[in-house]
Each structure stands twice: as C-alpha cells, then as structure tokens.
Amino acid sequence: xxxKIWITTWLILLVTGFLPAQVQFRGKVVDAQTGxxxxxxxxxxxxxxxxTLTNDSGIFVVAIPASKVSVLEISMLGYNSLIDTIxxxxxQGRIYRLVPSVSDIDAVVITASRMLQPIKNAPVLTQLxxxxxxxxxxxxxxxxxxEREVAGLDKANFGYRPKLSFQGLGARYMLFxxxxxxxxxxxxGDIDYYRLNLDNIDRxxxxxxxxxxIYGSNAISGVINLITRRPQAELEMGSxxxxxxxxxxxxxxxxxxxxxxxxxxxxxTTNHTDGYDLTPDEPYSKNQEKYTNLALNQRxxxxxxxxxxxxxxxxxxxxRIYDGLADVRAxxxxxxxxxxxxxxxxxxTDSIHTSWSYAxxxxxxxxxxxxxxxxxxxxxxxxxxxxxxIYDANTRWGHWTTGMESSYENLFSDKLTxxxxxxxxxxVFLQNDYRVSxxxxxxxxxxxxxxxxxxxxxxxxxxxxxxxxxxxxRISFGKGFRSPTLKEMYYNFDHQGMFQLWGNKNLKSERSNxxxxxxxxxxxxxxxxxxxxxxxxxxxxYHTLVAEQTFQYININKARIKGIDLLSKWxxxxxxxxxxxxxxxxxxxxxxxxxxxxxxxxxxxxxISYSWRIKxxxxxxxxxxxxxxxARTYEPVGTLIYKDPAFHYWKLTSMVRYKNISFSIGIDxxxxxxxxxxxxxxxxxxxLFFVVSYHWEKY
Numbered sequence: 001x002x003x004k005i006w007i008t009t010w011l012i013l014l015v016t017g018f019l020p021a022q023v024q025f026r027g028k029v030v031d032a033q034t035g036x037x038x039x040x041x042x043x044x045x046x047x048x049x050x051x052t053l054t055n056d057s058g059i060f061v062v063a064i065p066a067s068k069v070s071v072l073e074i075s076m077l078g079y080n081s082l083i084d085t086i087x088x089x090x091x092q093g094r095i096y097r098l099v100p101s102v103s104d105i106d107a108v109v110i111t112a113s114r115m116l117q118p119i120k121n122a123p124v125l126t127q128l129x130x131x132x133x134x135x136x137x138x139x140x141x142x143x144x145x146x147e148r149e150v151a152g153l154d155k156a157n158f159g160y161r162p163k164l165s166f167q168g169l170g171a172r173y174m175l176f177x178x179x180x181x182x183x184x185x186x187x188x189g190d191i192d193y194y195r196l197n198l199d200n201i202d203r204x205x206x207x208x209x210x211x212x213x214i215y216g217s218n219a220i221s222g223v224i225n226l227i228t229r230r231p232q233a234e235l236e237m238g239s240x241x242x243x244x245x246x247x248x249x250x251x252x253x254x255x256x257x258x259x260x261x262x263x264x265x266x267x268x269t270t271n272h273t274d275g276y277d278l279t280p281d282e283p284y285s286k287n288q289e290k291y292t293n294l295a296l297n298q299r300x301x302x303x304x305x306x307x308x309x310x311x312x313x314x315x316x317x318x319x320r321i322y323d324g325l326a327d328v329r330a331x332x333x334x335x336x337x338x339x340x341x342x343x344x345x346x347x348x349t350d351s352i353h354t355s356w357s358y359a360x361x362x363x364x365x366x367x368x369x370x371x372x373x374x375x376x377x378x379x380x381x382x383x384x385x386x387x388x389x390i391y392d393a394n395t396r397w398g399h400w401t402t403g404m405e406s407s408y409e410n411l412f413s414d415k416l417t418x419x420x421x422x423x424x425x426x427x428v429f430l431q432n433d434y435r436v437s438x439x440x441x442x443x444x445x446x447x448x449x450x451x452x453x454x455x456x457x458x459x460x461x462x463x464x465x466x467x468x469x470x471x472x473x474r475i476s477f478g479k480g481f482r483s484p485t486l487k488e489m490y491y492n493f494d495h496q497g498m499f500q501l502w503g504n505k506n507l508k509s510e511r512s513n514x515x516x517x518x519x520x521x522x523x524x525x526x527x528x529x530x531x532x533x534x535x536x537x538x539x540x541x542y543h544t545l546v547a548e549q550t551f552q553y554i555n556i557n558k559a560r561i562k563g564i565d566l567l568s569k570w571x572x573x574x575x576x577x578x579x580x581x582x583x584x585x586x587x588x589x590x591x592x593x594x595x596x597x598x599x600x601x602x603x604x605x606x607x608i609s610y611s612w613r614i615k616x617x618x619x620x621x622x623x624x625x626x627x628x629x630x631a632r633t634y635e636p637v638g639t640l641i642y643k644d645p646a647f648h649y650w651k652l653t654s655m656v657r658y659k660n661i662s663f664s665i666g667i668d669x670x671x672x673x674x675x676x677x678x679x680x681x682x683x684x685x686x687x688l689f690f691v692v693s694y695h696w697e698k699y
Contacts, residue, residue, distance in 0.1 A: 046070070334376060388404070666691075
C-alpha cells in the first residue's frame with residue numbers, strides 16, 4: 001500500500017513539474033468614449049486559446065503562464081479589437097479602452113490570399129459581413145443576408161432554388177466557398193444554397209474581383225467565402241425559430257464547447273414553406289414550390305500541440321420539393337448532399353506555416369415517385385474530391401504563399417452522352433506579398449492548371465496597395481478563367497421532343513481580363529470605399545442554335561463589363577448606424593453589340609439602425625432597410641420579352657434582447673411590392689415574421 005502511495009505521489013510531482021506555473025491576471029474593459037464598463041467582452045488568451053468574458057462590471061480574470069509571453073485579444077461587436085502583449089505580470093488591474101467603430105478596422109480575413117491578415121492589408125477590396133447581427137434581424141438564410149448587404153448582388157427565385165448574380169454576371173462566374181472549399185451540384189452555376197446553415201457561420205467574406213490565382217476556375221467576378229463557427233466557450237448551446245406567412249419556418253438548435261485542446265460544435269437545421277402561387281391561371285407550376293429540408297453539421301478542432309491543429313468538419317443534407325401533381329406528374333424532386341473536410345495546420349516556426357487538407361462534396365438528385373410510396377430513384381450525382389497543400393512563409397523578401405491542389409470530379413446523369421463522366425485537375429499556385437515600406441505593398445502571383453482533357457490554363461495577377469492613414473488605395477490587374485463544366489461538355493438533353501441541348505467536349509475555357517482601382521477610408525465612425533472595375537471576357541460559352549430545334553454549347557460570345565461600387569457606413573451619433581451601398585453596372589455583349597440581358601444597371605442596399613440599452617441586461621434595436629433594383633430586361637423567350645420595372649423592397653425589424661433571450665418581430669416587403677409575372681419573382685407580398693432565439697455560454 002505504501003509503495004502505491006509513494007509511486008502515485010512521485011507521478012503527480014513529475015506531471016505537475018512539466019506544467020507551466022500560472023498567475024491570475026486581472027483586467028477591466030471600458031468604453032473609450034464614455035468610460036462605461038463593458039459586459040460580455042470576449043477575452044482570448046493566445047496561443048493557448050483560453051477564453052473568458054467580462055462580468056457586469058467589465059472585469060475579467062484569466063490564468064496566464066508566469067514566465068512565457070502571452071497575448072490577449074479583446075473583442076466585442078461594435079468596437080475595434082484590441083491586442084495586448086503581456087510581459088510585465090505585476091501590472092494587475094490594467095484598464096482596456098475599446099473604441100466604438102462601425103466596423104472592426106483590425107478584423108482578420110482569409111479569403112483574399114488564403115492567409116490570415118487584417119482586412120486593411122487585403123490586396124483587393126473585401127467586404128466583411130458578421131452573421132450574429134443578421135440572425136437577430138430575421139435574416140435566416142445566406143441568400144437573404146447577401147441580398148440585404150451586398151450591392152450588385154441580385155437574388156431571383158425560380159420555384160426550386162434561388163439564383164444569384166454578381167457584378168453583371170451569373171453564378172457561373174462567381175465562386176461560392178465554405179471554409180475555402182468548393183461545393184458540388186451546381187445548376188447553371190448556382191449551388192443549392194439551402195445547404196448553407198447561417199447559424200453555423202461566423203462571418204461571410206466577399207471579395208470583389210478575380211481570384212483565379214488563388215482559387216482557380218469561376219473566380220471571375222468575385223468570391224463569397226463562408227467561414228464556419230468555432231466555439232470558444234467551455235460550453236454553449238442555443239436554439240432559434242423564425243416563422244412567417246405561408247407556414248414558412250426556420251428552426252435551428254446547436255451545442256458545442258471548448259475544453260483544453262478540443263472544441264466541437266453540432267448543429268441541426270430544418271426549413272419549411274408551403275410555397276405560394278401568384279399566377280393561379282398557370283396551374284402546373286408555382287412561383288415558390290413547397291419544400292422541407294434538413295441539415296446536420298458537425299465540427300471538431302483539436303490542438304495536437306502548441307504548433308499543430310487538426311480540423312474535421314462534416315455536413316449531411318436532404319431537401320424535398322413537393323412539385324408533383326398526382327393527376328399529371330406524380331413525381332416530386334429530392335436532393336441530398338454530404339461533405340467532409342479534414343485538415344491539418346502546422347506551424348514550423350513563428351514565420352512558417354503549412355496546411356494539408358482533403359475535402360469531399362457529394363450532391364445527389366432524386367425523382368420521388370408519389371404513387372410508389374415515395375420511392376427514390378437517383379437521376380444524377382456529382383462528387384468532388386480535392387486534396388491541397390499550402391506552404392506559407394514570411395521572409396525578408398516578402399510573404400510567400402505557395403501550394404498545390406488536385407481535384408477529381410465524377411458526374412452521373414441519364415442526360416449525358418455516357419452515364420458517367422469525370423475530370424481530373426492539377427494546379428500549382430504562387431503569390432508574394434512584398435512590403436516595400438509600412439505604406440506600400442506589391443502583391444504578385446500566378447497559377448498553372450492542367451486538365452485530364454488535355455487543356456491547361458495559366459493566369460497571373462498583380463496588385464498594389466498604398467496605405468496613407470486613414471486612406472487605403474488599391475490597384476489590381478488579374479486574368480481569370482472559367483473552365484467548361486462536365487455538363488457543358490457532355491450534356492445530351494431532350495426536352496420532351498420540343499428541343500435538344502447538346503454538350504461540346506471541344507469547349508475552351510472562358511477568359512477574363514479584370515482591372516480595378518479602389519479608394520477606402522476607414523475611421524471609427526465612418527467607413528467609405530469606392531471601387532471601379534473593367535472586365536473583358538472572351539470565349540464565353542453559350543447555347544447556340546445549330547439545327548432545327550437543336551442547341552449546342554459553343555465558345556461564341558465576348559463581353560465587356562464595367563462598373564462602380566460605393567460602400568459606406570456612418571455613425572453620426574452614438575447608437576445610430578447608417579449604411580448605404582450602391583452598385584452601377586454597364587454590360588455589353590460585344591458579339592451582338594447590345595446590352596446584356598438580365599442585368600439591372602443600378603442596385604442599392606441601405607439601412608438605418610438604432611440601438612439602445614435599457615439598464616444593463618436589456619438591449620433594443622430598430623432597423624429599417626431597403627433594397628433598390630433598377631429596371632431590367634430579361635433574355636427573350638421565343639418572341640416574348642419580359643421586363644421588370646424598377647422597385648424598392650423595404651423591411652422593418654425590431655429586436656429586444658434580455659440576457660440570453662432575444663425576440664424579433666418585423667415586416668418583410670413593407671410596402672407590398674408584388675410582380676407576379678417577373679422571371680425573378682421578388683416576393684409574395686407583405687409578410688409579418690417573428691424570431692425567438694436563446695443562447696447560453698459557460699466560461
């Protein structure tokens with residue numbers, strides 16, 4: 001017995017001998033303008049990722065190593081982040097003053113170059129959309145958030161799924177990513193946006209301009225990257241519900257936590273609508289079909305050591321569209337998706353980082369036979385595998401990012417020249433961000449791509465950034481490309497004998513020459529940016545009539561698109577925030593010397609938001625927003641030409657939060673703007689909605 005006690009005692013002494021001695025560090029966080037204590041401020045200890053929150057008196061206590069240098073990251077929505085390196089541990093009771101700001105000047109983004117950097121250092125203009133405030137205001141989907149925040153981005157509904165366009169180009173020329181990874185199952189460029197769970201997202205990064213050097217095909221007009229959320233509290237859980245007319249309901253529940261080296265997050269989402277029909281004289285289709293979808297998300301992060309982190313993310317999704325008609329077409333449509341991301345990040349030194357990842361995304365289409373007990377018959381599937389390695393080094397000759405990636409796509413469909421087709425792609429890329437001085441940077445890079453079809457692409461880019469406080473000037477030029485999809489190369493579609501659409505395996509990649517210049521002003525109470533761009537595209541792929549009632553994809557079109565984007569936020573007085581983003585687009589089809597169809601030349605989004613605190617535990621917000629879209633003409637259908645007049649789409653939302661519970665009520669389409677025969681179908685009319693949510697954290 002004494003021997004066991006002796007061994008146990010020595011084991012305890014041995015283990016604790018390797019643990020660093022710690023001291024309790026105490027601080028207080030206040031508003032820099034009023035001196036008022038700030039409760040609920042997040043304090044993160046780096047590099048150990050320990051997290052705590054300030055109490056009602058603005059005070060926090062965190063255990064830090066007694067000898068090693070520690071870094072505190074202090075952040076709160078509506079304020080600039082603050083970073084403090086702690087060397088002198090005797091300085092207890094330190095006061096940190098957070099400066100109110102319309103946007104976080106020191107916010108970190110990753111999309112512009114695949115490396116973490118302050119948004120002010122990004123080589124191209126990047127817009128950051130925090131998700132937390134969007135959920136409070138009743139925006140429960142990614143598409144509704146984007147159309148409310150991003151001028152120049154349009155959303156249209158076509159019964160089955162939303163369609164997006166950006167800077168005058170459709171979704172085929174815009175790259176949609178989740179944690180930097182592509183998604184499978186596109187339909188005319190649009191992925192199934194219902195797969196994206198906004199509650200699972202931390203922020204959305206919108207990059208305006210080409211990014212083919214870093215991301216490859218499709219990144220011509222821009223990149224939208226959804227960064228998933230990683231819990232930092234020891235334990236957190238929550239739930240939210242949004243309900244509106246037509247039995248439209250969005251429900252989410254999640255639980256997660258961060259303990260020692262492991263963090264995890266599990267979330268479940270379901271969305272439903274009974275749909276609506278604004279054109280009852282057309283009995284065989286609705287403007288919005290009834291649907292129900294489910295999504296399950298799981299994420300694990302594990303710090304294997306102080307230098308190595310392992311990430312595993314998985315998603316499963318199912319969506320049923322109730323568009324079948326028992327007497328005419330007793331078939332509903334179903335969609336299922338699964339995705340996996342496995343990633344390892346390793347820090348070789350303080351200035352050298354590497355990452356390796358494998359991503360798989362699978363999307364399946366089904367016909368659901370109503371009269372056969374909902375039997376599911378698979379009609380198509382798209383599977384995308386991607387392996388990537390990235391080496392990132394900060395040297396005296398600049399910040400280098402280089403990598404290699406290989407992808408394999410397998411497509412099955414009964415509408416292809418053969419049941420299964422596939423494509424291998426291998427690419428290498430290199431980018432250097434050279435800081436000439438504290439004010440001036442030059443960024444240059446290139447990407448080489450080889451396809452198993454024998455094609456290849458080589459694209460360069462160069463950017464210059466000048467920082468002259470509080471201004472940031474950017475000039476960039478980049479070549480972009482969009483490789484033909486497997487559908488465009490191997491499609492063989494017969495539309496019930498009415499017409500045929502053939503693929504073309506000899507298609508070339510579409511090419512783009514993109515130039516932009518921007519000026520950005522960043523101050524605490526006022527942000528303003530103006531971005532001008534010119535985009536020249538060649539070898540655009542278009543379905544062309546080649547025989548009677550027969551179309552084929554051909555490289556035929558050239559286009560020129562130029563435009564101006566204005567982005568602004570202003571806080572004239574405390575608690576009042578004004579936002580206005582305007583986009584002007586001029587797009588010409590050079591092959592026909594005519595304006596391009598389906599484009600609104602001017603679009604704008606704006607909002608007025610006022611928040612006030614009722615005592616310490618209550619917070620109220622009133623938000624009025626508008627989306628303006630100028631008149632547009634759609635591509636003719638036979639001899640028919642469809643046009644939409646200019647319209648405003650207003651939304652009013654009020655939110656009250658008490659401790660962990662928030663309640664919102666609002667009116668969508670405030671002035672009841674309805675265009676039933678619009679090809680884009682804006683809205684079914686004025687609708688009341690409410691949102692109730694609960695979030696609990698333990699630190």
